[in-house]
Amino acid sequence: MGDLNQQMLDKYRNNFLHEVEEKVDDGEWVKMCMQCGVCAGSCTFGPDWEHTPQKIFMMIRAGKREEVLSSHSMWLCTSCYNCMVRCPRELPITHIMHGLASYAHRLGLAPKNQPTRDFSLIFWENCTKTGRVNELRMTISVYFREGFVSGVKKMWTLRNIGRGLFFAKRLNPLELFVSHGCKDKDGLRRALKKADEIEARRRGYEVQPRGYSS
Amino acid sequence: MAEVVATNQTILVVGGGISGMTAAIEAAECGKQVLLVEKSPTLGGRTALLYRYFPKLCHPTCGLEINLRRIKSNRNIRVLTLAEVSAISGKRGAYSATVKIAPRYVNENCTACGACAEAVSAEVLNPYNYGMNKMKAAYLPHAMAYPQRYVLDASLIGTPDADKAKASCKYGAIDLEMQEETIEIKAGAVVWATGWQPYDAAKIQPYGYDRFANVITSLEFERLADPHGPTGGKILRPSDGKEAKNIAFIQCAGSRDENHLRHCSRICCMASLKQTQYVKEAWGAEAKSTVYYIDIRAIDRFEDFYQKVQKDPTVSFLKSKVAKVTQDKSGDVILHGVDTEGYHRYANAHDLAVLAIGMQPSVAGVDIPAEIVADSSGFIESSAADSGFFGAGCATNALDVNRAVQSSTAAALRAIQVINKLARAEA
Numbered sequence: 001m002g003d004l005n006q007q008m009l010d011k012y013r014n015n016f017l018h019e020v021e022e023k024v025d026d027g028e029w030v031k032m033c034m035q036c037g038v039c040a041g042s043c044t045f046g047p048d049w050e051h052t053p054q055k056i057f058m059m060i061r062a063g064k065r066e067e068v069l070s071s072h073s074m075w076l077c078t079s080c081y082n083c084m085v086r087c088p089r090e091l092p093i094t095h096i097m098h099g100l101a102s103y104a105h106r107l108g109l110a111p112k113n114q115p116t117r118d119f120s121l122i123f124w125e126n127c128t129k130t131g132r133v134n135e136l137r138m139t140i141s142v143y144f145r146e147g148f149v150s151g152v153k154k155m156w157t158l159r160n161i162g163r164g165l166f167f168a169k170r171l172n173p174l175e176l177f178v179s180h181g182c183k184d185k186d187g188l189r190r191a192l193k194k195a196d197e198i199e200a201r202r203r204g205y206e207v208q209p210r211g212y213s214s
Numbered sequence: 215m216a217e218v219v220a221t222n223q224t225i226l227v228v229g230g231g232i233s234g235m236t237a238a239i240e241a242a243e244c245g246k247q248v249l250l251v252e253k254s255p256t257l258g259g260r261t262a263l264l265y266r267y268f269p270k271l272c273h274p275t276c277g278l279e280i281n282l283r284r285i286k287s288n289r290n291i292r293v294l295t296l297a298e299v300s301a302i303s304g305k306r307g308a309y310s311a312t313v314k315i316a317p318r319y320v321n322e323n324c325t326a327c328g329a330c331a332e333a334v335s336a337e338v339l340n341p342y343n344y345g346m347n348k349m350k351a352a353y354l355p356h357a358m359a360y361p362q363r364y365v366l367d368a369s370l371i372g373t374p375d376a377d378k379a380k381a382s383c384k385y386g387a388i389d390l391e392m393q394e395e396t397i398e399i400k401a402g403a404v405v406w407a408t409g410w411q412p413y414d415a416a417k418i419q420p421y422g423y424d425r426f427a428n429v430i431t432s433l434e435f436e437r438l439a440d441p442h443g444p445t446g447g448k449i450l451r452p453s454d455g456k457e458a459k460n461i462a463f464i465q466c467a468g469s470r471d472e473n474h475l476r477h478c479s480r481i482c483c484m485a486s487l488k489q490t491q492y493v494k495e496a497w498g499a500e501a502k503s504t505v506y507y508i509d510i511r512a513i514d515r516f517e518d519f520y521q522k523v524q525k526d527p528t529v530s531f532l533k534s535k536v537a538k539v540t541q542d543k544s545g546d547v548i549l550h551g552v553d554t555e556g557y558h559r560y561a562n563a564h565d566l567a568v569l570a571i572g573m574q575p576s577v578a579g580v581d582i583p584a585e586i587v588a589d590s591s592g593f594i595e596s597s598a599a600d601s602g603f604f605g606a607g608c609a610t611n612a613l614d615v616n617r618a619v620q621s622s623t624a625a626a627l628r629a630i631q632v633i634n635k636l637a638r639a640e641a
Contacts, residue, residue: 041538041551
């Protein structure tokens with residue numbers, strides 16, 4: 001994985017803006033930002049993160065590759081679309097943030113133990129296996145992400161909700177052993193593989209990314 | 215009422231603001247016959263509603279007075295007010311226009327004595343103060359109105375107030391039987407000086423212009439500062455009449471925004487810089503103006519003025535497009551956003567927020583004939599090579615008064631060339 005990062009470093013040298021334009025979804029929009037700051041001011045998560053969208057865009061232009069790709073900010077985006085609606089230049093800001101997160105993950109530079117990233121990985125792993133989300137297994141994986149003790153604590157805190165879900169028939173304990181799934185699981189896997197191939201071809205990747213191939 | 219003599223050698227000027235007046239005067243002083251058609255009851259347009267001009271901070275009344283005098287003393291100009299061009303056909307050198315003239319209900323006998331205004335009790339929103347106060351339904355638009363004649367609002371007709379007005383007039387100037395007229399006129403060339411209108415501030419949802427009384431537009435602020443305005447020239451905020459000393463100016467309100475107006479309105483930066491000086495003039499050292507901006511576009515020679523304002527201790531600049539405006543119980547407006555110089559988040563309280571509202575063309579392309587090419591913002595860009603139509607002033611672009619006058623002089627010259635060619639061909 002470090003390989004892909006090195007390849008990109010060699011290819012783009014110091015031109016991180018160019019790298020973003022070519023490799024990140026909607027990255028070609030970054031240069032349109034006029035630094036008005038309305039996205040940063042509109043962000044519902046604004047006070048809680050280090051780099052606001054407009055700051056990220058400026059950092060991209062300034063070539064701060066490591067800082068951008070290892071930033072927690074993109075992972076905190078809740079996709080409320082406030083910034084995108086208000087952007088005077090119509091930048092698809094939300095999509096760029098997700099594109100950057102995805103690219104950082106692909107290069108192995110995304111922050112470790114980032115809850116959103118961990119959740120995304122668990123969710124992807126969970127739902128692509130059978131074509132359906134196994135909520136019980138996914139919940140358990142998320143709870144026990146930080147170790148056994150913290151997992152038990154979390155389950156204990158949320159026990160009443162769990163009981164409620166069980167009685168409302170929204171939580172089937174048998175799912176722990178047998179997952180329900182979609183009809184054509186092989187077809188789903190083939191479709192996802194094909195999508196991976198198309199993306200790799202379009203973006204010029206040689207290496208199959210971790211966590212993407214089945 | 216309207217006995218208009220117009221021939222193929224007449225220049226028709228549509229719009230009687232500073233641009234239309236200039237084009238008409240320039241052409242008339244070159245000896246051409248001019249017909250100036252204005253939709254409202256008075257000439258002067260939006261210029262007459264400004265308190266002061268930038269950068270010299272002189273009063274628009276001065277320049278308007280000179281121009282009105284030039285119009286009065288020139289026999290080549292015929293002015294039609296309350297008149298609108300509703301259709302136009304023909305080609306360069308031979309246009310035929312349909313002009314609709316709305317009734318004023320007051321004839322030439324009017325001496326502007328004001329007795330009718332005293333007699334009537336009905337009131338209407340005052341459009342010359344952007345609806346911030348009311349005026350009598352028999353009114354003189356403003357002190358600089360030309361012609362200096364009263365107008366009866368159409369809502370008055372058929373009410374007892376109309377009869378009271380008629381009875382009060384010593385000069386027999388009030389004619390309640392006046393009807394709308396439609397006349398056909400000929401013209402060799404047409405100057406479109408249809409001007410501009412402020413962008414609808416309520417459409418900028420996060421700024422809450424439609425929800426908060428203390429969020430106003432820059433044009434309304436001009437009226438607040440003007441002695442003829444709703445507060446008699448005192449800068450008082452609308453919600454509770456409190457003296458507004460701590461004022462926020464929000465730049466690019468509607469302009470440079472793909473969601474609203476895609477062009478830069480060009481004048482708003484200078485307008486806000488100018489308005490900070492009104493605040494200083496009103497409250498001295500207690501004044502506090504904050505300009506929230508993306509970048510200050512004080513074009514070419516106006517840089518001097520910008521530098522002067524930057525040195526003013528009552529004015530501070532904050533580089534940020536405001537994300538959201540709220541209003542608290544005391545009526546103060548709170549501006550939310552991020553200062554992009556250092557990425558600091560702010561929530562600043564001000565007495566009043568002034569939106570430096572963008573300019574858009576009065577007629578957004580639709581009402582103007584096909585011979586004219588409009589740009590993506592609806593401004594007149596050009597006209598066909600063989601056309602006798604010429605744009606002037608803010609109908610062609612977002613311009614300040616100075617540039618609008620230049621643009622109009624240019625349009626007048628083009629129109630004169632059409633007439634001259636025609637005259638030579640006919641001779």
